[in-house]
Amino acid sequence: MKKVIGLFCVVGLAACGGGSGSVDFTTYGEEYIEQKIPVDSADATGFVDGWELSYSKFLVVIGEIKVASKDGTVGATMKTPKVFNLKKKGPLSIEKFDAIAASRWDRVSYALAPASAAVAGSADQADVDFMKTNGYSTYIEASVTKGAVTKTLKWGFTTNTLYEVCESKELGQGVVVPTGGTETVQLTVHGDHFWYDDLQSEKAKIRFQAYADADKTPADGEVTLDEVNAVQLTTLPVTQYGVGGASNVKTLKDFVTSVGRTIGHFRGEGECAPKVR
Amino acid sequence: MSRLVLSSTLACLCACGGVAQKRRTFPVEVTHAAPAAANDSGWAVTLTKATAKVAPVRFFTGKVLLSSRWEFDPYLLIGGTAWAHPGHYLQGDALGELLTPKDLDLLAATPTELGLAEAVTGDYGSMQLTLDTVQLAGTATKDSVTVKFDTGAFTPPAPIEGVRFEKILEDEKGTARLTALTSVWLSRIDFSTAGTPNADGVSVFSSDSVAFNGFVRGVLDTSAYDVKWVAP
Numbered sequence: 001m002k003k004v005i006g007l008f009c010v011v012g013l014a015a016c017g018g019g020s021g022s023v024d025f026t027t028y029g030e031e032y033i034e035q036k037i038p039v040d041s042a043d044a045t046g047f048v049d050g051w052e053l054s055y056s057k058f059l060v061v062i063g064e065i066k067v068a069s070k071d072g073t074v075g076a077t078m079k080t081p082k083v084f085n086l087k088k089k090g091p092l093s094i095e096k097f098d099a100i101a102a103s104r105w106d107r108v109s110y111a112l113a114p115a116s117a118a119v120a121g122s123a124d125q126a127d128v129d130f131m132k133t134n135g136y137s138t139y140i141e142a143s144v145t146k147g148a149v150t151k152t153l154k155w156g157f158t159t160n161t162l163y164e165v166c167e168s169k170e171l172g173q174g175v176v177v178p179t180g181g182t183e184t185v186q187l188t189v190h191g192d193h194f195w196y197d198d199l200q201s202e203k204a205k206i207r208f209q210a211y212a213d214a215d216k217t218p219a220d221g222e223v224t225l226d227e228v229n230a231v232q233l234t235t236l237p238v239t240q241y242g243v244g245g246a247s248n249v250k251t252l253k254d255f256v257t258s259v260g261r262t263i264g265h266f267r268g269e270g271e272c273a274p275k276v277r
Numbered sequence: 278m279s280r281l282v283l284s285s286t287l288a289c290l291c292a293c294g295g296v297a298q299k300r301r302t303f304p305v306e307v308t309h310a311a312p313a314a315a316n317d318s319g320w321a322v323t324l325t326k327a328t329a330k331v332a333p334v335r336f337f338t339g340k341v342l343l344s345s346r347w348e349f350d351p352y353l354l355i356g357g358t359a360w361a362h363p364g365h366y367l368q369g370d371a372l373g374e375l376l377t378p379k380d381l382d383l384l385a386a387t388p389t390e391l392g393l394a395e396a397v398t399g400d401y402g403s404m405q406l407t408l409d410t411v412q413l414a415g416t417a418t419k420d421s422v423t424v425k426f427d428t429g430a431f432t433p434p435a436p437i438e439g440v441r442f443e444k445i446l447e448d449e450k451g452t453a454r455l456t457a458l459t460s461v462w463l464s465r466i467d468f469s470t471a472g473t474p475n476a477d478g479v480s481v482f483s484s485d486s487v488a489f490n491g492f493v494r495g496v497l498d499t500s501a502y503d504v505k506w507v508a509p
Binding site: 232235236242245247250 | 341500
């Protein structure tokens with residue numbers, strides 16, 4: 001009988017013992033942010049139009065981390081949002097929550113959202129102030145090169161996105177808190193997603209040419225969001241920048257803003273449901 | 278997906294793994310909603326022609342996450358899998374299909390019946406629509422300028438996937454009604470780019486024009502298709 005009870009304890013940690021443990025949240029921008037996004041090498045992992053991108057800064061405001069369960073029970077919540085520069089080598093520690101009931105918590109969520117009360121995570125204080133002053137949730141600086149041509153960009157986004165019901169294909173929904181131990185959960189940021197060329201198609205590719213071509217007013221090598229906003233999607237090849245059912249996405253700035261909401265991930269390739277706020 | 282594969286899938290849904298799904302049929306019909314306001318560029322359009330051929334229509338379990346309101350809708354995901362990648366629409370399992378091609382006059386006074394879908398009961402999430410030779414003609418007016426136009430025919434290169442249709446379908450009677458929102462087809466067209474009129478005074482969109490590009494993007498926009506279950 002003890003063996004049977006023990007088995008149930010392993011399967012449903014919360015049901016037995018009443019122990020507690022910790023969850024250590026980290027964030028990581030992977031090689032795409034820390035190093036570069038290369039030219040595609042026929043394995044669909046880089047720019048298919050010959051560009052190569054290196055981020056010099058990738059700031060995100062991470063907040064509202066919540067460890068909860070489907071029935072509404074909350075195990076832990078993040079009190080103060082933090083600003084991270086994902087260009088710095090990760091994984092980077094966000095916050096560790098202790099004394100959480102040992103259990104599977106199947107509702108883990110977090111936000112990438114502007115926050116006037118944010119403090120420094122891995123970002124410099126000047127960058128924290130910059131994000132707060134401009135009301136940004138995400139800010140990127142990058143250099144993009146193709147042959148002898150180099151474009152730069154400095155783009156800030158005020159998007160407010162809550163990532164809910166986070167799930168890892170391998171580890172399941174949420175997180176299992178071990179009795180007396182610590183489970184690490186990585187909130188992974190996918191820096192390549194900004195450059196996908198379709199909002200819905202599974203066959204979306206990574207491209208930059210349309211953004212490079214937007215550099216017109218003036219054609220000075222820096223691609224601004226105002227220039228990107230001047231590009232109507234109807235002027236781009238019809239096979240690129242499809243929007244699925246997002247009829248309000250009209251310009252290339254609309255597009256990059258919308259696709260930029262998909263950068264938030266969970267434990268590597270795991271997914272969350274992004275909620276626009 | 279071939280008919281054989283889909284039919285096998287439907288059969289499996291009925292027979293495999295103890296899934297309590299039953300075979301059934303239901304009628305599918307198509308109608309259209311005329312544009313009620315000026316489009317994005319301020320052109321008011323009156324249609325004199327709206328035709329298309331519809332070929333296979335298929336129904337799937339996969340729910341659409343990116344709504345026409347430009348919002349991700351996470352509440353569709355409760356109990357399911359969440360996706361944030363582009364390509365977050367996954368069609369899931371096949372639940373029904375109607376394969377007979379039909380020519381449509383979308384300006385007809387009454388909906389056009391496509392036929393009976395061979396289907397199973399279940400939790401429907403989306404529809405896949407195969408369109409051929411979609412074409413609009415009419416007049417577009419903005420300020421004092423009127424453009425007589427013909428979009429020319431456009432055949433989408435692939436079925437239009439991820440059309441929202443959410444319905445737990447059991448034994449009830451009814452019809453799946455697809456309404457083509459021509460306002461969305463027209464929404465992105467700047468008729469000032471329609472090109473030089475021909476001898477009849479009609480600007481026929483060239484395939485490399487911005488106007489035709491806008492038309493194509495409208496036809497491919499999944500929010501241009503509203504699918505509802507209509508009880509008798």
